[in-house]
Amino acid sequence: MNGEKHRLTPRKLLLSKWTAAKPQNREKHFMVTELFCDEDGNVLEVELQAVLSKRCQRLDWRDLQNTESWHMGWR
16 A cells, blocks of 8 residues: 555544545545444444535545545544
């Protein structure tokens, strides 16, 4: 993975805010609205909701660590 990495605690991602580094369809700001865990309670994926369109997408929580794709907070 290129770029720097955010140090994230998966359990603390719920309701966190993110900015897409390369926005598509004017969707720039996102919020984590749900965590998807395995049977042991380990976070596997998150649901990101676009603030503008309310569109949701699921992705591996580790993808948020890639600073070439995501920035912490709303910018």
